[in-house]
Amino acid sequence: MFIDLASPALEAPVWFEKAGAPIFSAIKLPLAAQVAHIAVVSCALSFLIQTLSSILSPRLFPKYYPTLKHKRDDWDLHVVGWAYSILATPLALDLILNPSKEIKIDPLYGWAIREARLSAIATGYFIWDTKVSAQHINTQGLGFLAHGLGCGTAFAFTLKPFLLYCGPDFLIWELSTIFLNIHWFCDKFQMTGSKLQLVNGGFLLASYIGARLFWGTYNSYKLMVLLFGAKSDPNVGWIRYLYVVINVGLNSLNFFWFRAMVLALKKR
DSSP states (O other): OOSOTTOGGGSOOHHHHHHHHHHHHHTTOGGGGGTHHHHHHHHHHHHHHHHHHHHHHHHHOTTTSOSSHHHHHHHHHHHHHHHHHHHHHHHHHHHHHSOOHHHHHOTTTOOOHHHHHHHHHHHHHHHHHHHHHHHTHHHHOHHHHHHHHHHHHHHHHTTTTSSTTHHHHHHTTHHHHHHHHHHHHHHHTTOTTOHHHHHHHHHHHHHIIIIIIIHHHHHHHHHHHHHHSTTOOTTOTTHHHHHHHHHHHHHHHHHHHHHHHHHHHHHO
């Protein structure tokens, strides 16, 4: 794995953790102080990649980089989303295949540093995503804002800790985002209908159906059993209903976007 989530190099600076501990304890996220710096870095890197894209893309691709501002913004947002999906997908897959023992023992309240760091990466990215989706809501649409806000909230609360095991299982949805962005950039590079776009379209459909629809629905079922099944903890409280609302909303978006994606692919 190109990033070792268990590496001591990813530990929080002592001063940062000490300064943040009272704040996170006050908002009922006491352990988040151990990984909050990663969320900050993740968010900052998202803004940095967006800025670098706006500087480098017109120089590297002067023929294809848009001239209209809202289309330039859209290009830069896709670059960030693509970079994040390439980072998050292998990290999520590794944790699905090799979960920490603490998470396996207690999927509801278990805390493990690898899963926590992955959730922190996701939280930072989705803070950026929510901000830019709100800023560009006229072009991005309400669905993307709801997606960013829902994901950001869900991953932030896993650091309570609560349902930390869910992070990798739902982050694997980003597998389809890799191919979705290839498809998008094929259009921008005037490769619509090309063999590359056709082959990528097959991977896009397979990854979307597999990761988001099948795997996503299966893990949503597991989540509901954990929260409301016979062995569920009756003391979980209101937060379980928050996750139900977020989960139903995000899964509904997945099926809505799948229909739109199939219609778009048919045009190719």
